[in-house]
Amino acid sequence: MLTEKEIINLNKLSKEIRKQILKMIVKATASHIAPSYSIVELLVYLYEKVLKINPKKPKDPNRDIFILSKGWAVSCLYSILAHKGFFEKKLLDNYCIDGGKMIAMTTINDIPGIEASTGSAGHGLPIGAGMAMAMKLKKIDRRVYVIVGDGECDEGSIWETALIASHQKLNNLVAIIDYNKWQSFGRTNEVLNLEPLKNKWEAFNWQVIEIDGHNFNEIDLAIKKSHLSKNKPTIVIAHTVKGKGLSIIEDNNDYHYKTPREKELIIAKKEGLI
């Protein structure tokens, strides 16, 4: 269990990250604020409490790997990498500018801390599986963590990987589904129903853990449990709210696309995000 103080600090950092994301997205008139907000607690927890990484040695062969398979939520990842000191915070001002390296889909572009270029659905999880396999071959006792979108689970390559990773007994692979129940054109259960999602992953021979993806204690327990797996990869089904943290965009799929403007920013200010 996390202490009360730890939780207070994690919540504080989550707020800071949301502020940063809002700033970047508004400045760039960019999209994808809501899917970036739904994974803030997951990323904050991983980068603060789990990942064995060193911003001074971003290519350390003995590091844990994090891959954002839902590459469109990259404003959250850039923000947390800057917070961890992988690069200077002022670089975040370059998000989506002419000639900038920080583009709106996760791209390596020599940016320290970015492990794979993603953005097209269904790539990050199999890339992560390959990296987990490489760790096994090199006998490196580290793990690969991948955040996958729920809509992304429509892709065949996700289920191909579900087969490959369990067949190869990749117990060092931890995938987290950001289950915010929205995909590009509607509710996941209306567009293409994923349920029963837990049973599907269990049937593919993964360890399945279901949690509230905004609750640090639940995230903590899930990740700790994933580390105990003897021979199965782990999938954490994290129930989340798309746009979590800014009331006007919460559970509203318009903000998969729309940039917050005046009316949203007034509310953001009231809620302490500006």
Added chain:
Amino acid sequence: MKQAFIDSLTKLMEKDKKIITVTADMGFSVFEDIKKRFPKRFFNTGITEQASISFVAGLSLSGYKVYFYAQAPFISMRCLEQVRLDIAYHHLDVKLIGSNSGFSLNQYGVSHYGLEDIAIIKTLPGVTIFAPADSVEMTASMEESYKIKGPVYIRMTKTGNQTIHKNNVDINKPILINEGKDGLFLVIGGLLNRAKEVTASLKKYNINLNLYSCPLVKPTSRALITLLKANKKIFTLEEHTIIGGFGSTIANLIIDNNLKVRLTKFALPDKYLHVSGSMDYLLDQSGLGIDSIVNKIKKII
């Protein structure tokens, strides 16, 4: 050609422990020995071309050099988006071996033909393409692919199951097969044998062609441009659709270099065949019968 591939890969894997071979469940009678000798560095990831390519990218991002083997149509089309993003965009040290391209699986029909692979792979920046004509060129392609620190596509065909060259070859340049002054005949892949027969036939009519095998399809070599500049009548031959293949590359080079030459492309027509047949039958149906090529060249020269 197949044996040359197996022998080269085995040698490379012996030499370099960073090499991993992955197949999406292809390679019956190809990989049995490699699987036995390198059990930890050989993966059969099942019939999952898409996830397999991304999985291969993950291995390569972790420092391994990966040889991925699948039938040409599946490697170039089924998982094209993965090849584009995970291999080419990342510019990874991954070698894609497309087996049985062209009409190799002549009895199986279009699902198993590799008619478009060069045209498709050619559009991906930074991917080197070799289309070897025989076992010697296959070995040289494999050795060269090892030296290249980036993505490579090697196109294998059953027509290439032959040994034409007597000595080692420089795979990065057009390779002279017959010297002549009546026209330039450029060939990729196993149809080189057919081109030799065409060239021999034409000699009866006092036509002597400058015949070259051109295993390096992309990038194009300076030596190739020099050849184009030195000849007025140019012919190309390939077991690939006429759209976007080797002939198209030559056409572009001619335009880009502002050359006043006549180009005739021998390639597969822009249509699907709906019949079964032997390799010779399919090539004849596609206008690539030896007599048909000979007659066309005769008329032009």
